[in-house]
Amino acid sequence: MIYKKLVIAAALSLTLAACDNNADGYGAGGAGGLGAGGSQVYDENSIGYFNQTVGDRVWFAVDQSNLSQEAIAILDKQADWLLQRPQYSILVEGHADEQGTREYNLALGARRAASVQNYLVSRGLSDARVKTITYGKERPIEICSDEACWSKNRRAVTVVAGGFGA
Amino acid sequence: MIKSVFRTAMMALALTGIAAGAQAQGKPLRIEVTEGVIEPMPFAVPTFVAESSGSQRIASEMTSVIVSDLVGSGLFREVPPSAYISNISNFNAPVQFSDWRAINAQALVTGSADVTSDGRLVVKFRLFDVFAQSEMGEGLQFVASADSWRRMAHKVADAVYSRLTGETGYFDSRVVYIAEEGPKNARLKRLAIMDYDGANVKYLTGSDNIVLAPRFSPNARDVIYTSYERGVPKVFILNVDTLQRRALDEQPGMTFAPRYSPDGNRVVMSLAENGNTDIYMMDLASGQKTRLTSAPSIETAPSFSPDGSQIVFESDRGGGQQIYVMSANGGGEPRRISNGQGRYGTPVWSPRGDMIAFTKMSGGRFHIGVMRADGSQERLLTASFLDEGPTWAPNGRVLMFFRETAGANGAPSLYSVDITGRNLQRVRTPTFGSDPAWSRLLN
Structure with missing residues:
Protein backbone atom coordinates (compact mmCIF):
# COMPACT_ATOMS: atom_id res chain seq x y z
CA MET A 1 0.00 0.00 0.00
CA ILE A 2 2.66 2.45 1.06
CA TYR A 3 4.77 1.33 -1.85
CA LYS A 4 2.02 2.09 -4.31
CA LYS A 5 1.54 5.58 -2.94
CA LEU A 6 5.20 6.29 -3.48
CA VAL A 7 4.96 5.26 -7.07
CA ILE A 8 2.01 7.53 -7.65
CA ALA A 9 3.83 10.41 -6.03
CA ALA A 10 6.79 9.84 -8.28
CA ALA A 11 4.60 9.72 -11.36
CA LEU A 12 2.87 12.90 -10.29
CA SER A 13 6.07 14.83 -9.82
CA LEU A 14 7.25 13.67 -13.20
CA THR A 15 4.06 14.85 -14.80
CA LEU A 16 4.43 18.22 -13.15
CA ALA A 17 7.98 18.44 -14.37
CA ALA A 18 6.74 17.68 -17.83
CA CYS A 19 4.51 20.75 -17.65
CA ASP A 20 7.43 22.96 -16.82
CA ASN A 21 8.37 25.17 -19.74
CA ASN A 22 12.01 24.85 -18.91
CA ALA A 23 11.77 21.14 -19.02
CA ASP A 24 14.02 18.78 -20.48
CA GLY A 25 11.38 16.88 -18.75
CA TYR A 26 13.50 15.14 -16.25
CA GLY A 27 16.30 17.42 -15.32
CA ALA A 28 20.01 17.04 -15.46
CA GLY A 29 19.97 13.56 -13.98
CA GLY A 30 17.88 12.31 -16.84
CA ALA A 31 15.53 9.41 -16.32
CA GLY A 32 18.05 7.87 -13.97
CA GLY A 33 17.45 10.63 -11.46
CA LEU A 34 14.45 8.89 -9.99
CA GLY A 35 15.17 5.33 -10.72
CA ALA A 36 18.90 5.03 -10.63
CA GLY A 37 20.15 1.48 -10.73
CA GLY A 38 16.69 0.15 -11.42
CA SER A 39 15.85 0.12 -7.71
CA GLN A 40 12.56 1.85 -8.46
CA VAL A 41 9.82 -0.25 -9.99
CA TYR A 42 7.17 1.62 -11.90
CA ASP A 43 3.67 0.70 -12.86
CA GLU A 44 3.95 -0.04 -16.56
CA ASN A 45 1.28 2.54 -17.31
CA SER A 46 3.19 5.30 -15.57
CA ILE A 47 5.27 8.04 -17.11
CA GLY A 48 8.09 6.89 -14.89
CA TYR A 49 7.95 3.51 -16.59
CA PHE A 50 8.05 5.19 -19.98
CA ASN A 51 11.09 7.24 -19.04
CA GLN A 52 12.88 4.43 -17.29
CA THR A 53 12.03 1.28 -19.11
CA VAL A 54 10.76 2.26 -22.53
CA GLY A 55 13.35 5.02 -22.93
CA ASP A 56 12.38 8.65 -23.36
CA ARG A 57 15.20 9.86 -25.59
CA VAL A 58 17.25 9.21 -28.68
CA TRP A 59 20.60 10.62 -29.73
CA PHE A 60 21.98 12.03 -32.97
CA ALA A 61 25.28 12.30 -34.77
CA VAL A 62 26.94 15.71 -35.15
CA ASP A 63 24.80 18.08 -37.23
CA GLN A 64 22.44 15.21 -38.13
CA SER A 65 18.76 14.58 -37.62
CA ASN A 66 18.42 11.15 -39.20
CA LEU A 67 17.57 8.28 -36.90
CA SER A 68 20.13 5.59 -36.14
CA GLN A 69 19.11 1.93 -35.83
CA GLU A 70 19.48 2.30 -32.09
CA ALA A 71 17.18 5.35 -32.11
CA ILE A 72 14.60 3.52 -34.22
CA ALA A 73 14.58 0.64 -31.77
CA ILE A 74 13.83 3.04 -28.91
CA LEU A 75 11.18 4.87 -30.90
CA ASP A 76 9.51 1.56 -31.79
CA LYS A 77 9.18 0.85 -28.09
CA GLN A 78 7.85 4.37 -27.51
CA ALA A 79 5.30 3.95 -30.28
CA ASP A 80 4.12 0.58 -28.94
CA TRP A 81 3.73 1.98 -25.45
CA LEU A 82 1.94 5.14 -26.58
CA LEU A 83 -0.37 3.33 -29.00
CA GLN A 84 -1.62 1.22 -26.10
CA ARG A 85 -2.17 4.28 -23.91
CA PRO A 86 -4.18 6.85 -25.84
CA GLN A 87 -4.67 8.93 -22.68
CA TYR A 88 -1.19 10.37 -23.10
CA SER A 89 0.02 13.04 -25.45
CA ILE A 90 3.66 13.86 -25.97
CA LEU A 91 5.96 16.81 -26.51
CA VAL A 92 9.14 15.98 -28.42
CA GLU A 93 12.01 18.26 -27.49
CA GLY A 94 14.84 18.70 -29.98
CA HIS A 95 18.26 19.65 -28.60
CA ALA A 96 21.71 20.39 -29.98
CA ASP A 97 25.17 20.43 -28.47
CA GLU A 98 27.07 23.67 -27.90
CA GLN A 99 29.18 23.30 -31.05
CA GLY A 100 27.05 25.50 -33.28
CA THR A 101 25.54 28.94 -33.56
CA ARG A 102 22.37 29.75 -31.67
CA GLU A 103 19.92 30.14 -34.55
CA TYR A 104 21.26 27.19 -36.48
CA ASN A 105 20.96 25.00 -33.40
CA LEU A 106 17.35 26.07 -32.93
CA ALA A 107 16.68 24.99 -36.50
CA LEU A 108 18.61 21.76 -35.96
CA GLY A 109 16.66 21.01 -32.78
CA ALA A 110 13.43 21.54 -34.71
CA ARG A 111 14.64 19.06 -37.32
CA ARG A 112 15.50 16.45 -34.71
CA ALA A 113 12.16 16.83 -32.94
CA ALA A 114 10.33 16.53 -36.27
CA SER A 115 12.38 13.49 -37.16
CA VAL A 116 11.10 11.72 -34.03
CA GLN A 117 7.57 13.05 -34.55
CA ASN A 118 7.47 11.83 -38.13
CA TYR A 119 8.68 8.40 -37.14
CA LEU A 120 6.14 8.00 -34.35
CA VAL A 121 3.34 9.17 -36.63
CA SER A 122 4.52 6.74 -39.29
CA ARG A 123 4.13 4.04 -36.65
CA GLY A 124 0.49 4.98 -36.26
CA LEU A 125 0.50 7.59 -33.52
CA SER A 126 -2.08 10.29 -34.17
CA ASP A 127 -0.68 13.65 -35.24
CA ALA A 128 -2.86 15.33 -32.66
CA ARG A 129 -1.01 13.60 -29.81
CA VAL A 130 2.45 14.84 -30.81
CA LYS A 131 3.79 18.34 -30.41
CA THR A 132 7.37 19.44 -30.94
CA ILE A 133 9.63 22.13 -29.56
CA THR A 134 13.23 23.07 -30.17
CA TYR A 135 15.61 24.17 -27.45
CA GLY A 136 18.66 24.43 -29.69
CA LYS A 137 21.71 24.53 -27.41
CA GLU A 138 19.81 26.22 -24.57
CA ARG A 139 19.28 23.18 -22.32
CA PRO A 140 22.31 20.93 -22.16
CA ILE A 141 22.02 17.87 -19.94
CA GLU A 142 25.75 17.33 -19.69
CA ILE A 143 28.03 20.30 -19.18
CA CYS A 144 31.54 19.26 -20.09
CA SER A 145 32.93 20.52 -23.38
CA ASP A 146 33.91 17.34 -25.14
CA GLU A 147 32.29 14.60 -27.14
CA ALA A 148 31.35 12.56 -24.05
CA CYS A 149 28.91 15.33 -23.11
CA TRP A 150 28.06 16.62 -26.55
CA SER A 151 26.88 13.17 -27.66
CA LYS A 152 24.36 13.13 -24.81
CA ASN A 153 23.18 16.65 -25.55
CA ARG A 154 22.40 15.96 -29.22
CA ARG A 155 19.07 14.43 -28.36
CA ALA A 156 15.35 14.38 -28.78
CA VAL A 157 13.39 13.76 -25.60
CA THR A 158 9.83 12.46 -25.64
CA VAL A 159 8.06 14.14 -22.75
CA VAL A 160 4.84 12.35 -21.87
CA ALA A 161 1.99 14.39 -20.43
CA GLY A 162 -1.74 14.40 -20.21
CA GLY A 163 -2.68 12.01 -17.45
CA PHE A 164 -1.60 10.26 -14.27
CA GLY A 165 -2.08 6.80 -15.62
CA ALA A 166 -5.05 4.56 -15.29
CA MET B 1 10.16 60.63 -19.04
CA GLY B 166 36.78 61.81 -40.37
CA GLU B 167 34.35 59.00 -39.44
CA THR B 168 31.24 59.24 -37.32
CA GLY B 169 31.67 58.07 -33.76
CA TYR B 170 29.89 55.25 -31.92
CA PHE B 171 30.06 56.14 -28.23
CA ASP B 172 26.57 57.58 -27.72
CA SER B 173 24.90 54.24 -28.37
CA ARG B 174 23.37 51.36 -26.46
CA VAL B 175 23.59 47.63 -26.54
CA VAL B 176 20.83 45.16 -25.85
CA TYR B 177 22.00 41.71 -24.77
CA ILE B 178 21.11 38.60 -22.82
CA ALA B 179 22.18 38.65 -19.18
CA GLU B 180 22.89 35.10 -18.03
CA GLU B 181 23.17 33.60 -14.57
CA GLY B 182 23.29 30.19 -12.96
CA PRO B 183 24.84 26.86 -13.85
CA LYS B 184 25.35 25.79 -17.43
CA ASN B 185 22.57 23.19 -17.35
CA ALA B 186 20.03 25.53 -15.77
CA ARG B 187 20.95 28.93 -17.16
CA LEU B 188 18.65 31.82 -16.42
CA LYS B 189 18.39 34.44 -19.15
CA ARG B 190 17.10 37.99 -19.04
CA LEU B 191 16.90 40.70 -21.63
CA ALA B 192 19.14 43.61 -20.64
CA ILE B 193 20.11 46.98 -22.06
CA MET B 194 23.19 49.08 -21.34
CA ASP B 195 25.33 51.88 -22.70
CA TYR B 196 27.82 50.60 -25.26
CA ASP B 197 30.57 50.64 -22.60
CA GLY B 198 28.65 48.48 -20.12
CA ALA B 199 27.33 51.31 -17.94
CA ASN B 200 23.69 51.79 -16.93
CA VAL B 201 22.61 48.17 -17.19
CA LYS B 202 18.85 47.80 -16.96
CA TYR B 203 16.92 44.53 -17.11
CA LEU B 204 13.98 44.46 -19.47
CA THR B 205 12.48 41.06 -18.64
CA GLY B 206 12.53 38.56 -15.82
CA SER B 207 14.27 35.22 -16.10
CA ASP B 208 11.17 33.00 -15.98
CA ASN B 209 11.50 32.09 -19.64
CA ILE B 210 14.38 31.65 -22.02
CA VAL B 211 14.97 34.80 -24.06
CA LEU B 212 17.35 34.95 -27.01
CA ALA B 213 19.03 37.18 -29.57
CA PRO B 214 17.48 40.65 -29.11
CA ARG B 215 17.81 43.24 -31.91
CA PHE B 216 17.04 46.95 -31.85
CA SER B 217 14.49 48.67 -34.02
CA PRO B 218 16.18 51.40 -36.08
CA ASN B 219 15.15 54.11 -33.59
CA ALA B 220 16.38 51.95 -30.67
CA ARG B 221 13.07 52.29 -28.82
CA ASP B 222 11.87 48.75 -29.46
CA VAL B 223 13.66 45.45 -29.17
CA ILE B 224 12.67 42.34 -31.10
CA TYR B 225 13.73 38.99 -29.67
CA THR B 226 12.81 35.36 -29.17
CA SER B 227 11.06 34.23 -25.99
CA TYR B 228 9.77 30.92 -24.67
CA GLU B 229 7.04 32.56 -22.61
CA ARG B 230 4.35 30.87 -24.74
CA GLY B 231 6.09 27.52 -24.36
CA VAL B 232 7.62 27.33 -27.80
CA PRO B 233 10.09 29.93 -29.11
CA LYS B 234 8.25 32.94 -30.50
CA VAL B 235 9.24 36.39 -31.68
CA PHE B 236 8.26 39.23 -29.33
CA ILE B 237 8.57 43.02 -29.50
CA LEU B 238 9.29 44.99 -26.34
CA ASN B 239 9.28 48.75 -25.83
CA VAL B 240 12.46 49.77 -24.03
CA ASP B 241 10.80 52.65 -22.15
CA THR B 242 7.46 51.14 -21.11
CA LEU B 243 8.68 47.50 -21.04
CA GLN B 244 5.38 46.52 -22.65
CA ARG B 245 5.74 43.53 -24.90
CA ARG B 246 3.67 41.59 -27.37
CA ALA B 247 4.03 38.51 -29.53
CA LEU B 248 4.73 39.48 -33.13
CA ASP B 249 1.86 37.29 -34.27
CA GLU B 250 -0.65 34.91 -32.76
CA GLN B 251 -0.22 32.14 -35.27
CA PRO B 252 1.10 28.76 -34.15
CA GLY B 253 4.64 27.77 -34.99
CA MET B 254 8.13 28.38 -33.75
CA THR B 255 9.61 31.71 -34.85
CA PHE B 256 13.08 33.04 -34.08
CA ALA B 257 16.06 35.01 -35.42
CA PRO B 258 14.13 38.25 -36.07
CA ARG B 259 15.61 41.49 -37.36
CA TYR B 260 14.12 44.79 -38.44
CA SER B 261 14.36 46.23 -41.91
CA PRO B 262 16.39 49.47 -42.01
CA ASP B 263 13.18 51.54 -42.27
CA GLY B 264 11.68 49.72 -39.29
CA ASN B 265 8.53 48.75 -41.20
CA ARG B 266 9.26 45.08 -41.70
CA VAL B 267 10.70 42.19 -39.78
CA VAL B 268 12.56 39.28 -41.29
CA MET B 269 12.78 36.05 -39.27
CA SER B 270 12.78 32.27 -39.31
CA LEU B 271 9.80 30.01 -38.90
CA ALA B 272 10.20 26.29 -38.23
CA GLU B 273 7.40 24.11 -39.54
CA ASN B 274 7.47 20.30 -39.51
CA GLY B 275 11.16 20.48 -38.79
CA ASN B 276 11.94 22.74 -41.73
CA THR B 277 13.18 26.27 -41.05
CA ASP B 278 12.65 28.97 -43.68
CA ILE B 279 12.80 32.77 -43.81
CA TYR B 280 9.71 34.95 -43.73
CA MET B 281 9.09 38.67 -43.93
CA MET B 282 6.38 40.37 -41.93
CA ASP B 283 4.99 43.79 -42.68
CA LEU B 284 4.46 45.31 -39.24
CA ALA B 285 1.54 47.57 -40.20
CA SER B 286 -0.56 44.86 -41.85
CA GLY B 287 0.76 41.78 -40.07
CA GLN B 288 1.07 40.17 -43.51
CA LYS B 289 3.66 37.42 -43.64
CA THR B 290 5.51 36.57 -46.86
CA ARG B 291 7.62 33.47 -47.31
CA LEU B 292 11.03 34.31 -48.77
CA THR B 293 12.62 30.87 -48.95
CA SER B 294 11.09 27.44 -49.44
CA ALA B 295 13.75 24.81 -49.40
CA PRO B 296 13.94 21.64 -47.31
CA SER B 297 17.23 22.94 -45.86
CA ILE B 298 17.74 25.26 -42.89
CA GLU B 299 17.45 28.96 -43.73
CA THR B 300 17.95 31.29 -40.78
CA ALA B 301 19.78 34.28 -39.25
CA PRO B 302 18.62 36.80 -41.89
CA SER B 303 19.96 40.38 -41.89
CA PHE B 304 19.07 43.26 -44.23
CA SER B 305 21.52 45.27 -46.29
CA PRO B 306 21.40 48.89 -45.05
CA ASP B 307 19.53 50.00 -48.20
CA GLY B 308 16.89 47.35 -47.51
CA SER B 309 17.19 45.73 -50.93
CA GLN B 310 18.98 42.51 -49.99
CA ILE B 311 19.05 39.95 -47.22
CA VAL B 312 22.07 37.97 -46.12
CA PHE B 313 21.33 34.69 -44.32
CA GLU B 314 22.75 31.28 -43.51
CA SER B 315 21.67 28.00 -45.03
CA ASP B 316 22.84 24.41 -45.25
CA ARG B 317 21.24 23.93 -48.68
CA GLY B 318 24.64 23.07 -50.12
CA GLY B 319 25.36 20.49 -47.41
CA GLY B 320 27.08 22.61 -44.76
CA GLN B 321 26.16 25.86 -43.07
CA GLN B 322 27.13 28.73 -45.42
CA ILE B 323 26.24 32.36 -46.09
CA TYR B 324 23.96 33.44 -48.93
CA VAL B 325 22.52 36.70 -50.24
CA MET B 326 19.08 37.09 -51.79
CA SER B 327 16.81 39.89 -52.88
CA ALA B 328 14.63 41.21 -50.05
CA ASN B 329 11.58 40.26 -52.15
CA GLY B 330 12.73 36.66 -52.06
CA GLY B 331 12.82 36.44 -55.86
CA GLY B 332 15.65 34.74 -57.73
CA GLU B 333 18.21 32.19 -56.67
CA PRO B 334 20.20 33.06 -53.53
CA ARG B 335 23.89 33.52 -54.19
CA ARG B 336 26.43 31.84 -51.92
CA ILE B 337 29.10 34.27 -50.77
CA SER B 338 31.11 32.33 -48.17
CA ASN B 339 33.88 30.35 -49.79
CA GLY B 340 36.40 29.14 -47.26
CA GLN B 341 36.76 25.88 -45.38
CA GLY B 342 34.41 25.31 -42.46
CA ARG B 343 30.93 26.44 -41.52
CA TYR B 344 29.63 30.00 -41.53
CA GLY B 345 26.70 31.48 -39.62
CA THR B 346 25.11 34.61 -38.09
CA PRO B 347 25.87 36.97 -41.00
CA VAL B 348 25.17 40.62 -40.31
CA TRP B 349 25.47 43.45 -42.77
CA SER B 350 27.60 46.45 -41.84
CA PRO B 351 25.68 49.74 -41.45
CA ARG B 352 28.04 51.13 -44.10
CA GLY B 353 26.98 48.40 -46.51
CA ASP B 354 30.50 47.42 -47.45
CA MET B 355 31.05 44.36 -45.28
CA ILE B 356 29.38 41.37 -43.70
CA ALA B 357 30.44 40.07 -40.31
CA PHE B 358 29.93 36.41 -39.43
CA THR B 359 30.73 33.52 -37.12
CA LYS B 360 32.99 30.88 -38.61
CA MET B 361 33.46 27.36 -37.27
CA SER B 362 36.56 25.62 -38.45
CA GLY B 363 38.82 22.96 -37.00
CA GLY B 364 36.92 22.89 -33.71
CA ARG B 365 37.38 26.63 -33.17
CA PHE B 366 34.99 29.56 -33.53
CA HIS B 367 35.95 32.85 -35.14
CA ILE B 368 34.44 36.26 -35.71
CA GLY B 369 35.25 37.43 -39.20
CA VAL B 370 34.40 39.98 -41.86
CA MET B 371 34.21 39.77 -45.64
CA ARG B 372 33.22 42.15 -48.39
CA ALA B 373 29.53 41.98 -49.25
CA ASP B 374 30.43 39.89 -52.30
CA GLY B 375 32.26 37.36 -50.12
CA SER B 376 35.76 38.43 -51.08
CA GLN B 377 38.56 39.46 -48.72
CA GLU B 378 37.52 37.26 -45.83
CA ARG B 379 39.43 38.08 -42.66
CA LEU B 380 39.14 36.30 -39.32
CA LEU B 381 39.44 38.70 -36.39
CA THR B 382 39.21 36.39 -33.37
CA ALA B 383 39.58 32.76 -32.38
CA SER B 384 38.48 30.83 -29.32
CA PHE B 385 36.54 27.81 -28.11
CA LEU B 386 33.32 29.70 -28.91
CA ASP B 387 33.12 33.22 -30.38
CA GLU B 388 29.69 33.96 -31.78
CA GLY B 389 27.16 36.51 -32.93
CA PRO B 390 28.88 39.72 -34.10
CA THR B 391 27.03 43.04 -34.08
CA TRP B 392 28.24 46.27 -35.69
CA ALA B 393 29.03 49.54 -33.98
CA PRO B 394 26.98 52.36 -35.53
CA ASN B 395 29.95 53.51 -37.60
CA GLY B 396 30.81 50.06 -38.96
CA ARG B 397 34.34 50.11 -37.51
CA VAL B 398 33.95 47.93 -34.42
CA LEU B 399 32.21 44.64 -33.70
CA MET B 400 30.81 43.34 -30.44
CA PHE B 401 30.24 39.61 -29.96
CA PHE B 402 30.18 37.03 -27.19
CA ARG B 403 32.85 34.56 -26.17
CA GLU B 404 31.92 31.45 -24.23
CA THR B 405 34.54 29.57 -22.29
CA ALA B 406 34.73 25.78 -22.40
CA GLY B 407 33.95 23.23 -19.74
CA ALA B 408 31.50 22.62 -16.95
CA ASN B 409 31.96 26.14 -15.64
CA GLY B 410 32.00 27.69 -19.09
CA ALA B 411 30.11 30.95 -19.48
CA PRO B 412 29.73 33.75 -22.00
CA SER B 413 31.04 37.34 -21.84
CA LEU B 414 30.79 40.27 -24.21
CA TYR B 415 33.81 41.42 -26.20
CA SER B 416 34.54 44.04 -28.80
CA VAL B 417 37.17 44.07 -31.52
CA ASP B 418 37.84 46.53 -34.32
CA ILE B 419 37.49 45.37 -37.89
CA THR B 420 41.22 45.26 -38.39
CA GLY B 421 41.35 42.58 -35.68
CA ARG B 422 43.07 44.82 -33.17
CA ASN B 423 41.92 46.11 -29.83
CA LEU B 424 40.11 43.03 -28.54
CA GLN B 425 38.45 44.07 -25.28
CA ARG B 426 36.13 42.55 -22.76
CA VAL B 427 32.97 44.58 -22.16
CA ARG B 428 32.24 44.21 -18.46
CA THR B 429 28.71 43.31 -17.45
CA PRO B 430 27.33 42.49 -13.98
CA THR B 431 26.46 38.91 -15.00
CA PHE B 432 27.44 36.62 -17.87
CA GLY B 433 26.41 38.17 -21.17
CA SER B 434 25.60 36.88 -24.64
CA ASP B 435 23.83 37.85 -27.88
CA PRO B 436 24.75 41.56 -27.95
CA ALA B 437 23.11 43.88 -30.48
CA TRP B 438 24.32 47.43 -30.98
CA SER B 439 21.95 50.35 -31.59
CA ARG B 440 22.49 53.12 -34.07
CA LEU B 441 23.92 56.36 -32.73
CA LEU B 442 21.31 57.92 -30.45
CA ASN B 443 19.91 61.32 -31.27
Missing part, protein backbone atom coordinates in the same frame (compact mmCIF):
# COMPACT_ATOMS: atom_id res chain seq x y z
CA ILE B 2 13.75 61.57 -18.42
CA LYS B 3 14.47 60.40 -21.89
CA SER B 4 11.91 62.62 -23.61
CA VAL B 5 13.03 65.62 -21.60
CA PHE B 6 16.51 64.75 -22.68
CA ARG B 7 15.52 64.53 -26.33
CA THR B 8 13.96 67.96 -26.44
CA ALA B 9 16.64 69.49 -24.28
CA MET B 10 19.60 68.03 -26.11
CA MET B 11 21.00 70.67 -28.42
CA ALA B 12 24.29 71.06 -30.11
CA LEU B 13 25.08 74.73 -30.49
CA ALA B 14 28.13 76.28 -31.99
CA LEU B 15 29.69 78.50 -29.39
CA THR B 16 29.97 82.12 -30.28
CA GLY B 17 32.81 84.50 -29.49
CA ILE B 18 35.56 81.91 -29.60
CA ALA B 19 38.99 83.31 -30.17
CA ALA B 20 39.86 82.31 -33.70
CA GLY B 21 43.07 80.36 -33.46
CA ALA B 22 45.60 80.08 -36.19
CA GLN B 23 44.54 77.92 -39.11
CA ALA B 24 46.11 74.53 -39.27
CA GLN B 25 49.15 74.43 -41.46
CA GLY B 26 49.80 71.58 -43.81
CA LYS B 27 47.89 68.36 -43.21
CA PRO B 28 45.14 68.51 -40.62
CA LEU B 29 45.52 66.31 -37.57
CA ARG B 30 43.98 63.03 -38.67
CA ILE B 31 44.17 59.38 -37.72
CA GLU B 32 43.14 56.85 -40.35
CA VAL B 33 40.80 54.18 -39.11
CA THR B 34 41.09 51.98 -42.14
CA GLU B 35 44.84 51.72 -42.28
CA GLY B 36 46.73 49.67 -39.78
CA VAL B 37 47.04 52.00 -36.84
CA ILE B 38 50.34 51.06 -35.28
CA GLU B 39 50.75 54.02 -32.98
CA PRO B 40 47.66 55.49 -31.26
CA MET B 41 47.46 59.27 -31.32
CA PRO B 42 48.44 60.83 -27.96
CA PHE B 43 45.88 63.23 -26.55
CA ALA B 44 45.16 65.06 -23.31
CA VAL B 45 41.84 65.80 -21.69
CA PRO B 46 42.46 67.92 -18.61
CA THR B 47 39.59 67.56 -16.14
CA PHE B 48 36.72 69.69 -17.37
CA VAL B 49 36.41 73.00 -15.58
CA ALA B 50 33.58 72.96 -13.03
CA GLU B 51 31.75 76.25 -13.48
CA SER B 52 29.96 75.85 -10.17
CA SER B 53 30.77 73.96 -6.98
CA GLY B 54 27.88 71.57 -7.63
CA SER B 55 29.31 70.49 -10.97
CA GLN B 56 32.70 69.29 -9.75
CA ARG B 57 31.84 65.62 -9.60
CA ILE B 58 30.09 65.59 -12.96
CA ALA B 59 32.98 67.50 -14.56
CA SER B 60 35.45 64.95 -13.30
CA GLU B 61 33.35 61.90 -14.16
CA MET B 62 32.56 63.21 -17.63
CA THR B 63 36.25 63.64 -18.25
CA SER B 64 36.88 60.02 -17.26
CA VAL B 65 34.17 58.80 -19.64
CA ILE B 66 35.58 60.84 -22.53
CA VAL B 67 39.07 59.47 -21.90
CA SER B 68 37.74 55.94 -21.58
CA ASP B 69 35.80 56.25 -24.88
CA LEU B 70 38.78 57.56 -26.80
CA VAL B 71 41.31 55.14 -25.33
CA GLY B 72 38.83 52.28 -25.72
CA SER B 73 38.66 52.87 -29.45
CA GLY B 74 42.28 51.80 -29.69
CA LEU B 75 43.06 54.81 -31.89
CA PHE B 76 44.13 57.16 -29.11
CA ARG B 77 46.48 57.09 -26.17
CA GLU B 78 46.01 59.31 -23.15
CA VAL B 79 48.88 61.46 -21.94
CA PRO B 80 48.31 61.05 -18.21
CA PRO B 81 47.58 64.08 -16.01
CA SER B 82 50.73 63.32 -14.03
CA ALA B 83 52.72 64.48 -17.08
CA TYR B 84 50.93 67.81 -17.38
CA ILE B 85 53.05 70.96 -17.18
CA SER B 86 50.05 73.23 -16.81
CA ASN B 87 46.36 72.71 -16.39
CA ILE B 88 43.18 74.24 -17.72
CA SER B 89 41.37 76.21 -15.05
CA ASN B 90 39.55 78.62 -17.31
CA PHE B 91 37.70 77.27 -20.35
CA ASN B 92 37.94 80.60 -22.17
CA ALA B 93 41.58 81.42 -21.48
CA PRO B 94 44.01 80.99 -24.38
CA VAL B 95 45.69 77.58 -24.50
CA GLN B 96 49.43 77.47 -23.77
CA PHE B 97 50.22 75.16 -26.70
CA SER B 98 53.90 74.88 -25.75
CA ASP B 99 52.95 73.19 -22.47
CA TRP B 100 51.01 70.50 -24.32
CA ARG B 101 53.51 70.15 -27.12
CA ALA B 102 56.22 69.53 -24.56
CA ILE B 103 54.41 66.44 -23.32
CA ASN B 104 53.64 65.34 -26.86
CA ALA B 105 49.87 65.63 -26.62
CA GLN B 106 48.95 65.95 -30.28
CA ALA B 107 45.28 66.59 -29.57
CA LEU B 108 43.94 68.56 -26.63
CA VAL B 109 40.33 68.53 -25.47
CA THR B 110 39.24 71.25 -23.07
CA GLY B 111 35.81 71.57 -21.56
CA SER B 112 33.61 72.91 -18.85
CA ALA B 113 30.53 71.68 -17.03
CA ASP B 114 27.94 73.72 -15.23
CA VAL B 115 24.91 72.38 -13.40
CA THR B 116 22.30 75.14 -13.33
CA SER B 117 19.87 75.74 -10.50
CA ASP B 118 17.08 74.04 -12.45
CA GLY B 119 19.05 70.79 -12.74
CA ARG B 120 20.30 71.25 -16.26
CA LEU B 121 23.82 70.51 -17.29
CA VAL B 122 25.62 72.80 -19.70
CA VAL B 123 28.72 71.26 -21.24
CA LYS B 124 31.15 73.08 -23.49
CA PHE B 125 34.22 71.72 -25.15
CA ARG B 126 36.91 72.56 -27.67
CA LEU B 127 39.37 70.40 -29.58
CA PHE B 128 42.87 71.65 -30.42
CA ASP B 129 45.57 70.47 -32.77
CA VAL B 130 48.48 71.17 -30.45
CA PHE B 131 51.28 71.08 -33.00
CA ALA B 132 49.42 73.29 -35.49
CA GLN B 133 48.43 75.51 -32.56
CA SER B 134 44.91 75.73 -33.86
CA GLU B 135 41.40 74.80 -32.89
CA MET B 136 39.82 71.95 -34.85
CA GLY B 137 36.27 72.86 -35.75
CA GLU B 138 34.21 75.06 -33.52
CA GLY B 139 33.63 74.64 -29.83
CA LEU B 140 30.35 72.92 -29.00
CA GLN B 141 27.85 73.32 -26.23
CA PHE B 142 25.40 70.65 -25.08
CA VAL B 143 22.50 71.22 -22.72
CA ALA B 144 20.54 68.41 -21.10
CA SER B 145 19.23 67.25 -17.78
CA ALA B 146 22.09 66.57 -15.38
CA ASP B 147 21.38 62.85 -15.07
CA SER B 148 22.26 62.51 -18.75
CA TRP B 149 25.87 63.46 -18.08
CA ARG B 150 27.19 60.15 -19.36
CA ARG B 151 25.47 60.59 -22.70
CA MET B 152 26.84 64.11 -22.95
CA ALA B 153 30.34 62.80 -22.30
CA HIS B 154 29.82 60.21 -25.04
CA LYS B 155 28.66 62.97 -27.38
CA VAL B 156 31.80 64.99 -26.69
CA ALA B 157 33.91 61.88 -27.35
CA ASP B 158 31.97 61.20 -30.55
CA ALA B 159 32.65 64.73 -31.76
CA VAL B 160 36.36 64.40 -30.97
CA TYR B 161 36.56 60.97 -32.62
CA SER B 162 34.75 62.27 -35.66
CA ARG B 163 36.98 65.32 -36.07
CA LEU B 164 40.15 63.30 -35.66
CA THR B 165 39.18 60.33 -37.83
